[in-house]
Amino acid sequence: MLFGRLLTAMCTPFTPDGEIDWDAQGALIEHLIQTGTDTIVVSGTTAESPTLSKDEKLALFSFTVKQVAGRVKIIAGVGSNNTVETVQFTRLAAETGVDGVMGVVPYYNKPSQEGIYQHFVAIANATTLPVMLYNVPGRTSANMTAETMIRLSELKNVIAIKEASGNLSQITKVISSVPDDVVVYSGDDSLTLPILAAGGDGIVSVASHLVGLEMKEMIDAYLAGDVQKAAKLHQRYQPVFEGIFLTSSPSPLKYALAKKGLIHPTVRLPLVEMTEDEKQQVDRWFHELVQ
Template sequence: MFGGSMVALVTPMRADGEVDYDALERLIEFHVDGGTEALVIAGTTGESPTLRTEEHARLIGEAVRLSNRRIPIIAGTGSNSTQQTLELTCKVERMGVDGFLMVVPYYNKPSQEGLYRHFHTVASAVEKPVILYNVPGRTSCDLRPETVARLATLDNVVGIKEATGCMNRLADLCRECGDSLELYTGDDATALDFMLGGGIGDISVTANVAPRQMRQLCDAARAGREDEARAINERLMPLHRELFVEANPVPVKWALQQMGLIDSGIRLPLVPLDEAHHERVRYAMTHAGII
């Protein structure tokens, strides 16, 4: 249903921290031109925990309008509150999104049964496709493969963004879920090996700044052209690393500002990239051929 090079889009903000819808349009055009195959709007890279409910919904609605059906829009609607996730997901489904990305509830540390009931409750209330998102390094909670397999029995749970960076986890998901679930990575540094191992796409941070290169990488990997894919990945590897030199999305927003695509805005408790890291990120961008 979804696949290839997808981007976890930043939420562009003006210097005062307000959402910049003109910059959102620039980013969407940048990704349409660059061949990105889907946009995740208002996910955790989009600073979703800092978005007010109404602006969260408006941001998704504007992305649907500006994309004009040229690229799939996947709405990030996950949170650590089942009721909040349910209400927001139901609200934005009516806006014409193509699917949802729902992160594992963070901080609460629910049990596997709690995770199952959380996702089951929300997915059962909507019709559009749902992608689960497991990133235990950020949520302090791991959605285990056996729980994923239970959720995969729901008709509209179509995939998982697995961001552990562990190839053993890919094998476990393939064993538990078979062909019932599409497997995407959320870890750019291991995305090539993930796709060569059977995954079908990357919901990427790197693609924010290098959409064309990430599309080429994903196309080559999915087609089994390993040497070509590894050559592209070598040029991108410094970006994969340095875009996490501070907490995401701090470095990637700085990089996009250097490219003239967005303003400097980012919301507390995040602050702009420390000057000590500027040259490292700039080198990675140069190595990738972006600047």
Template sequence: MSNPYSEFKTQLQGSMVALVTPMLANGDIDYPRLADLIDWHIEQGTDCLVAVGTTGESATLSMQEHSDVIRFFVKHVNGRIPVIAGTGANNTLEAIQLTSEAKEAGADCALLVAPYYNKPTQEGLFQHYKAIAEAVDMPQMLYNVPGRTVVDIAQETVERLANIENIVAIKDATGSVERGKLLIEALGDRIVVLSGDDGTALELMKHGAKGNISVTANIVPKAMSQVFNAALEGDFETATKIHDTIAPLHKLMFVESSPIPVKYALNKMGKIEQGIRLPLVWLNEQYHNQVDAGLRAAGLVE
């Protein structure tokens, strides 16, 4: 029996943007700016948009806001490109609820971060993802980012989960090309491997990754699209040439916890207001000159 999700996997490639959630100075969600950002990214060649991921401040939105933002994304994108909805939680029932609401909203895929803080075992991780996959019949993507969650989805666990037909991909944000390479070799074409680390994404694509879910692409969507689409075509010479012009931005977008630097950059570019939610605060002044210089060098501000 063929896997009904196989066709969708082909859409999970290229440059994917973990979009910020624009906010006003008082912390309210700025939906008009969000609409503008969505349109801009589609015009610039972004292949997929991620709503309410880590960069979208998922951890500071209420559950109602979480689902409201996903609904807004789906409605405004209106089928132009796939929408991946961040619906992960460290509470399995909460993740099921968020994922169910994302499906109801019309999202194309759910992105499920490994459960943070409570440090589940590998069996706990397997049962967590299995429960969500069985509860909500939609494409689902694992998200391994141990630097944030303090839990690491082992390769053996990913291989077990790859047997569940609606688990279609993994976002590997470990930053380890060697680990990613081993994962790709072990999984074959069972699920799609995507990078979640801007600095190593192009290198991982040389080993078979299909694209990158990016922070930096928030500010340089066209260049990132050109990089990863050239890589998909096997033209790593062109991909590397373009990538080298924007590579310094990858480090700058992490001088403090993301999305603090990228929100600062988008504000300097006139794309969003100066809004972020506690416990995150605006970029420390000691980094302003450094980030400003990087934005000027990239031609993003005068």
């Protein structure tokens, strides 16, 4: 399995004045590697990709490739709602040395299923790198149906799907219908265990910033047949899975990582840092489960 079981959708550390914090980027990469991450996804939703310029994204890809030095895999988030620009950017991303690319269903446009299909065909044709499909209708306002994902899985370099629709029936249909060499990841930490039980392959996680080793332990326990242990870990860390989405992501995550001394809590507008009441809610599960 090229990208492993535990992938982390990495946030982008910013300085207090909103610039990329390169020292913190390096420290956070090291933290993720040490806590079980198999693959780092750079410039996905959790990275605040809508507020990153193309030059910033390319710099993040290059920096991460250099910092990682082959120890884990790197997937570049290249998605946008402009197919021509996505194709051009995919080619630029490939030149930075990343191991794969991830495209998202075009947002705001609300394309038809044929439009979604042709968008991903264009991405796949623009590179020889492995391609991950990303379905997250809660953010894009367009759901990629199981039939479209299955159809796209027939493309040579589409080898992974990140499914964050929350629709277990749809996800199960995808898992049961794609070729054996196409892996299906949960895009929702809370559904990691249910999707594993349905035959899925792992998680593209946000919680792994905070409880990576515990996520890895849960996955390994399930795969080893210790379902009871996996279930107990799932139950124990559910407050983390839910708490990091208390308000607009990644504000709660960045607040928690700041409490660990890894990054500043800075987010870029239109996101804002959490209120005092929200911080107190994070504090409750942080002190019990993370610190």
